[in-house]
Amino acid sequence: MQKQDGRSTGPRSLQQALLRGAMLKCPACGVGGLFHRYLKVVDQCPQCGESLHHHRADDAPAYFTIVIVGHVVVSLVLAVEIAYRPPLWLHAALWMPLTLALALVLLAPIKGLLVALQWALLMHGFDPDAKEEIGDRLAPPSA
DSSP, X not given: OBOTXXXXXXXXXXXXXXXXXXXXXXXXXXXXXXXXXXXXBOSBOTTTOOBOTTOOOTTHHHHHHHHHHHHHHHXXXXXXXXXXXXXXXXXXXXXXXXXXXXXXXXXXXXXXXXXXXXXXXTOTTOOTTXXXXXXXXXXXXOO
C-alpha cells in the first residue's frame, strides 16, 4: 500500500527487508534494484516507486565493512603465520589483494542492509506520517 508521494504505508518485515537489502534489491518489493551505480542509491524504486532517497548511510557501511574484513583477514593472517611462517613478502602478496577484494565485495551489500534497516524501522524520513525536516525545524506534514 502506498501514498501518493511513493512511501509505503503497510507493515514492514525487518527480516525480509534486510534480506532484500543484502541482495541489493528494493526493501519494499524485492524486485527493483537498490543502486543505480556501485554505491549510489536510487531515489525511487524503478519497480514499485518506493522513495529511497531518505536514507542516511554516511560512513556506517565503511565502518561495518572494515570490522568484518578486519576480523576475517587478521584471523587468516594469524592462522597462516602460526602454521607455515611464510616470509613477509608472501604475506603482503596474499593479504593485500584479499583485503581489497573482500572490502569491495562486501561494501554494497552492507550498505543495502543499512538502507533496508532504515526503511524497515521507519528511520530518517521513511516514516510516511513523520514531519519533514527543513534545516533545524520541522515542517508541517504535507497534505
